[in-house]
Amino acid sequence: MSHGAGAADLHHEERPELQHHFETPxxxxxxxxxxxxxxxxxxxxxxxxxxxxxxxxxxxxxxxxxxxxxxxxxxxxxxxxxxxxxxxxxxxxxxxxxxxxxxxxxxxxxxxxxxxxxxxxxxxxxxxxxxxxxxxxxxxxxxxxxDGHALHHGDAGTEGHGVAPDGHAEPDGHASEPGAAAEQAAPDPRAGLPPAAAAALPPTVPVPEGRTFGDGENASLIPPAAVGPVGVRxxxxxxxxxxxxxxxxxxxxxxxxxxxxxxxxxxxxxxxxxxxxxxxxxxxxxxxxxxxxxxxxxxxxxxxxxxxxxxxxxxxxxxxxxxxx
Amino acid sequence: MTTLDASVPRPAQRPASDRDNYLTHARGFLSWAFTLDHKRIGVMYLVSTLGAFLLGGLLAMLIRTELLTPGPTVIDADTYNNVFTLHGAIMIFLFLIPVIPAALGNFVLPLMLGAKDVAFPRMNLLSYWIYATGGIMLLGVLLTGGLDTGWTFYTPYSTTTNTSVGLATLAVFILGFGNIFTGVNFITTIHKLRLPGQTWSKLPLFIWAQYATSVIQILATPVLGITVLLIFIERVMGVGIFDPNLGGDPVLYQHFFWFYSHPAVYIMVLPAMGVISELISVFSRKPIFGYKAIAGSSLAIAIVGFFVWGHHMFTSGQSNLAGTIFSILTYAVAIPSAIKVFNWVATMYKGNIRLDAPMIYALSFLWLFGIGGLTGLFLGNLGVDLHLHDTYFVVAHFHYVMVGGTLAAFLGALHYWWPKMFGRMYNEPLARICAVLVFLGFNLTFFVQFIAGTKGMPRRYFNYLPEFTVYHQISSAGAFLTGLAFFIILYYLLVSLVRGRPAPANPWGGATLEWQTTSPPHPHNFPEPPVLTGPYEFSALVFDEEVGGYVLRPERAGGAPSGAEGHR
Incomplete structure (x- = not known):
C-alpha cells in the first residue's frame, strides 16, 4: 500500500476502473x-x-x-x-x-x-x-x-362512481347504521361558529376560521380527543x-x-x-x-x-x- | 509560545504559495464546484455553514433586541415567531449539524487516516450539493410566507398553519440525505482506508467521535426523513396520520421527531467532544488520559442516546412508566459524558499547558458543557421537569450544550486547523482576547436565563411580565458582546489569509497524521508517505527553530526515504 510510485501505479495503469484514492481493486x-x-x-x-x-x-x-x-x-x-x-x-x-x-x-x-x-x-x-x-x-x-361497491372488482369503473373522490367523503368516519351511509354526509359537525359566540370571545384569541367541534350546548373550540382502541370484533x-x-x-x-x-x-x-x-x-x-x-x-x-x-x-x-x- | 508569535517572521520558511497545494492546484469556479477533493469540499462546507451561522446569528441578535423591553420593541409578534423559528432551524440544520463533521471532518478525517480521499468522493460532492440545495430551500421560506412552528414542526399546528411548512419540511428531508451520505462515507472510510498498521486503538479520538456521529447519522436521520415526509403529505394530500380530527395521533409525531432529534443533539456534540480530546492533549503536551474510556464512551453515548427521546415528552401525556424509564435512561447517558470530562481533566493534570486560543476554547468547553450537562439532569428529572418544561431554563440548558459545547469546540477546532487549511497563522493575541470575550459574553447571555426560567419565564414568548425585564436586558447585553467577538474573529481570520505569517507544517505539535503533510496540504494529501506514529505520541516530535514548528525526530523520520516501504 505504498503512497509513492511503484506497484500501486502499475495497478492503476492496468485497471482503468480503479479510482485514484484506492490502493488495490x-x-x-x-x-x-x-x-x-x-x-x-x-x-x-x-x-x-x-x-x-x-x-x-x-x-x-x-x-x-x-x-x-x-x-x-x-x-x-x-x-x-x-x-x-x-x-x-x-x-x-x-x-x-x-x-x-x-x-x-x-x-x-x-x-x-x-x-x-x-x-x-x-x-x-x-x-x-x-x-x-x-x-x-x-x-x-x-x-x-x-354499500359494498368496492368489492365488485370488474365493474368498479362502469358503475358510475366517478374517478375523483367526491363530496360524500366522511371526515369523521361515522360508525354506520345499516343503509345509512348515504345520509350521513349531510351535517358537517364543524359548522360555522355563530356570530354572537365569535363576538363574545376575547379579541386577542384567534378563532381558527370559525370552526367548532360538536354542536348545541356542547360546541367547543377544542377538538375531541382521538378515540382509543375498541377491540377486535x-x-x-x-x-x-x-x-x-x-x-x-x-x-x-x-x-x-x-x-x-x-x-x-x-x-x-x-x-x-x-x-x-x-x-x-x-x-x-x-x-x-x-x-x-x-x-x-x-x-x-x-x-x-x-x-x-x-x-x-x-x-x-x-x-x-x-x-x- | 513566544516562538510562534505572529509578529516574528520566519525567513527560513518558504511561502506556502510557492508549493503546489490543494488551494492553488486548480483555479476557477468550476474547479471548486465539481471538485472531488475532500479538502475543497470541506472548505466549501465551511464557507456555507459560516454563512448560515452569520444569518442565524443575526436573527438571534434580532430576538435579543426585541426582548429588550416587554411588549413590541422592534418587530410584531408574528414576525417574532418567524424569527425564532428560523433562528432555530438555520442554526440546527444548516450550521450545528454539518459544521464539525462535514466541514472540518471532511477536511481532516482522511488526513488523519493517511488516506488520499474519502471512500466515495463523488458521493461526498453530491452530499455538499444536496446540503446547498436544502439550505437554499430552507432559506426560501423567508420569501414564501415564513415559518412559525418552531424548529420542531409540532403537529397539529404544523399541518394547519398557512406558513411555508411544506417547503421547510421538504428542505429538511433533502438536507437529511446530505447527512446520510456523509455518514456512509465516513464509516466506510474509517473501516477501509486506514493506513496499514493503523489499528483501531491507534486512531485519533476525533476519528472515534466522528465514527460514533456517523452511526447516529445513518440510523436516526432516515427516521426524521420519513417523519417530515409524513407532515408534507399530510399537508399536501390530507393523509391524516397525525391529525386528531381524523383519528390520527399527534403524540406519535413527537415520538418520531424526538427519536431523531434527541440523537441529533449527539450528532452536534460528539464531534465537538472529539475535537476537545485532540486539543486538550496537544496543548497539555501529554498523551490523552484514558484513551479507551473516551473512545468507548463516544460509542456508548451514540447507543444510549437512541433511547432517551421520551424525556422531551414528559408533559405530552405519555404514561408514567414510560416517563420513568426515559428518566432513568437520561441519567444513564450522563455517565459516558462525565467519563470524558474526567479524562480530559486528568489529561491536563501535571501537563505542560499552553493557553493558545484553541486551548482557551477547549477550557471554555469544559466549563460550559459541564454546566449544560448538569442542568440536563434537572430536566431529566420527572418532577423538576414539570416545573421547568418550556421555560427559559430549557433554552439556557440547550444553548449551554449547543453553543457553549459545540460552538466553542468548533471555534477551537477552526483555530487549531486554520493553519493547516489555509497555510497562514492568525493574530494569536487577538484570538486569545476574543476567546475570552466569547466565554464571558456567552455566560452573560445565558446564565441569567436559568434564573428567569426557574422563576417561570416561558420560552418562545414575545411578551413578558415587567419583573423579567432585567434578566432579558442582561441577556441581550451578553448577546451583543458575543456577536461583537464573532465579528472580530471573522475580521482577523480573513486578514490572516492575506497577511498572516506562513504556517509551518506542524505549528502546535500535534502527533496526528494531518500535521505531517504540508500546510496547506498537497492535492493528494501526502507527497511523502506519512510515518505512522501514535496519535498522542508527542515524544516522537521535536521543535525545529528553523522551520518554526514541530518535526519528527530524525530517528523516527529516518528509514523512510521516498519510494521505500520501510514505514510499514
Whole structure:
C-alpha cells in the first residue's frame, strides 16, 4: 500500500476502473460493498418509521385493519410477491454471471430483472386504480364502503362512481347504521361558529376560521380527543355473501387511516422499485459496453444488494397489509 | 509560545504559495464546484455553514433586541415567531449539524487516516450539493410566507398553519440525505482506508467521535426523513396520520421527531467532544488520559442516546412508566459524558499547558458543557421537569450544550486547523482576547436565563411580565458582546489569509497524521508517505527553530526515504 510510485501505479495503469484514492481493486470492491450495506441500514430505518406507525395504529384501531383488509386483493398481492422473488433470483444469478464473465447471460438476466420490476409496477397500477375508483383512499378522500361497491372488482369503473373522490367523503368516519351511509354526509359537525359566540370571545384569541367541534350546548373550540382502541370484533362464523354484506355495513370509524398507511408504505416502496430499475438499467448499459468480468463486477454486486433489500421490504409489506385476516 | 508569535517572521520558511497545494492546484469556479477533493469540499462546507451561522446569528441578535423591553420593541409578534423559528432551524440544520463533521471532518478525517480521499468522493460532492440545495430551500421560506412552528414542526399546528411548512419540511428531508451520505462515507472510510498498521486503538479520538456521529447519522436521520415526509403529505394530500380530527395521533409525531432529534443533539456534540480530546492533549503536551474510556464512551453515548427521546415528552401525556424509564435512561447517558470530562481533566493534570486560543476554547468547553450537562439532569428529572418544561431554563440548558459545547469546540477546532487549511497563522493575541470575550459574553447571555426560567419565564414568548425585564436586558447585553467577538474573529481570520505569517507544517505539535503533510496540504494529501506514529505520541516530535514548528525526530523520520516501504 505504498503512497509513492511503484506497484500501486502499475495497478492503476492496468485497471482503468480503479479510482485514484484506492490502493488495490480489492480495497475498492470492499469499500463499495461495505458502503452499500451501511446505506441499506438507513433504508431499513426509513421504512422502520412507517412500520412503527403501522404497529401503533394497528394497536390503537385493530378493527380498522380487520375491516380494511377486506378490500385488498390477495391474489394480485401474492402474484406481485412471486414476481419480485423471481426478479431477486435473476438478479442474484446476474451477479454470478458477471463474476464468471458471461456477458450475454448477464445482459439477459438484468433485462429479466427489469421486466420483473415493470411487471410489479403494472400489477400495482391495477390495484391502485381499483382503490382510486372505489374511494379506498386516505384522509378525507376516503369514501364509506358500507354499500359494498368496492368489492365488485370488474365493474368498479362502469358503475358510475366517478374517478375523483367526491363530496360524500366522511371526515369523521361515522360508525354506520345499516343503509345509512348515504345520509350521513349531510351535517358537517364543524359548522360555522355563530356570530354572537365569535363576538363574545376575547379579541386577542384567534378563532381558527370559525370552526367548532360538536354542536348545541356542547360546541367547543377544542377538538375531541382521538378515540382509543375498541377491540377486535369476534371472528365471523362464515364467509357467505350475507355475512360479507353484514361485515361491510359494520364499518368502523377512521378506516381511512389504514389506507393512508397503505399508500404511504406501498408508494415509498414503489419509488424504491423505480430507483432500482433505473440503477439496473445503468448497470445493464455498462454490461452491454463490456465493463464487467471476473476482475471487476462491483456495480452489479452493490446494485444487486439494493434490489434484494427492495424485495425484502415487500416480503414484510405483503403479509402486514394483505394477510391481516 | 513566544516562538510562534505572529509578529516574528520566519525567513527560513518558504511561502506556502510557492508549493503546489490543494488551494492553488486548480483555479476557477468550476474547479471548486465539481471538485472531488475532500479538502475543497470541506472548505466549501465551511464557507456555507459560516454563512448560515452569520444569518442565524443575526436573527438571534434580532430576538435579543426585541426582548429588550416587554411588549413590541422592534418587530410584531408574528414576525417574532418567524424569527425564532428560523433562528432555530438555520442554526440546527444548516450550521450545528454539518459544521464539525462535514466541514472540518471532511477536511481532516482522511488526513488523519493517511488516506488520499474519502471512500466515495463523488458521493461526498453530491452530499455538499444536496446540503446547498436544502439550505437554499430552507432559506426560501423567508420569501414564501415564513415559518412559525418552531424548529420542531409540532403537529397539529404544523399541518394547519398557512406558513411555508411544506417547503421547510421538504428542505429538511433533502438536507437529511446530505447527512446520510456523509455518514456512509465516513464509516466506510474509517473501516477501509486506514493506513496499514493503523489499528483501531491507534486512531485519533476525533476519528472515534466522528465514527460514533456517523452511526447516529445513518440510523436516526432516515427516521426524521420519513417523519417530515409524513407532515408534507399530510399537508399536501390530507393523509391524516397525525391529525386528531381524523383519528390520527399527534403524540406519535413527537415520538418520531424526538427519536431523531434527541440523537441529533449527539450528532452536534460528539464531534465537538472529539475535537476537545485532540486539543486538550496537544496543548497539555501529554498523551490523552484514558484513551479507551473516551473512545468507548463516544460509542456508548451514540447507543444510549437512541433511547432517551421520551424525556422531551414528559408533559405530552405519555404514561408514567414510560416517563420513568426515559428518566432513568437520561441519567444513564450522563455517565459516558462525565467519563470524558474526567479524562480530559486528568489529561491536563501535571501537563505542560499552553493557553493558545484553541486551548482557551477547549477550557471554555469544559466549563460550559459541564454546566449544560448538569442542568440536563434537572430536566431529566420527572418532577423538576414539570416545573421547568418550556421555560427559559430549557433554552439556557440547550444553548449551554449547543453553543457553549459545540460552538466553542468548533471555534477551537477552526483555530487549531486554520493553519493547516489555509497555510497562514492568525493574530494569536487577538484570538486569545476574543476567546475570552466569547466565554464571558456567552455566560452573560445565558446564565441569567436559568434564573428567569426557574422563576417561570416561558420560552418562545414575545411578551413578558415587567419583573423579567432585567434578566432579558442582561441577556441581550451578553448577546451583543458575543456577536461583537464573532465579528472580530471573522475580521482577523480573513486578514490572516492575506497577511498572516506562513504556517509551518506542524505549528502546535500535534502527533496526528494531518500535521505531517504540508500546510496547506498537497492535492493528494501526502507527497511523502506519512510515518505512522501514535496519535498522542508527542515524544516522537521535536521543535525545529528553523522551520518554526514541530518535526519528527530524525530517528523516527529516518528509514523512510521516498519510494521505500520501510514505514510499514
Amino acid at each position: 480489492e480495497q475498492q470492491f470492499e469499500s463499495g460493498k461495505f458502503g452499500m450495506w451501511v446505506f441499506l441500514a438507513t433504508e431499513i430505518l426509513l421504512f422502520g418509521g412507517l412500520f412503527c406507525a403501522y404497529a401503533v395504529y394497528r394497536a390503537l384501531h385493530p378493527e380498522v385493519f380487520v375491516y380494511a383488509s377486506l378490500f385488498l386483493d390477495r391474489v394480485l398481492g401474492g402474484i406481485n410477491t412471486l414476481v419480485l422473488i423471481c426478479s431477486s433470483f435473476t438478479m442474484a444469478w446476474g451477479v454470478r454471471a458477471a463474476q464468471l464473465g458471461q456477458r450475454r447471460l448477464l445482459i439477459v438476466l438484468l433485462g429479466l430483472t427489469i421486466l420483473g420490476g415493470l411487471g410489479f409496477m403494472g400489477i400495482k397500477y391495477v390495484e391502485y386504480e381499483h382503490k382510486w375508483k372505489a374511494g379506498l383512499l386516505w384522509g378525507t378522500h376516503y369514501r364509506s364502503q358500507a 369476534p371472528p365471523e362464523p362464515a364467509e357467505d355473501d350475507d355475512d360479507l354484506a353484514r361485515r361491510l355495513r359494520n364499518e368502523p370509524r377512521n378506516v381511512h387511516l389504514f389506507f393512508g398507511i397503505y399508500f404511504t408504505m406501498t408508494g415509498l416502496h414503489a419509488l424504491h422499485v423505480i430507483v432500482g430499475m433505473i440503477l439496473i438499467g445503468y448497470v445493464m448499459a455498462r454490461a452491454i459496453r463490456g465493463d464487467f468480468g471476473p476482475r471487476y463486477f462491483t456495480p452489479v454486486d452493490i446494485v444487486g444488494l439494493y434490489w434484494h433489500l427492495v424485495d425484502l421490504i415487500w416480503i414484510f409489506l405483503f403479509p402486514l397489509l394483505y394477510l391481516i385476516e
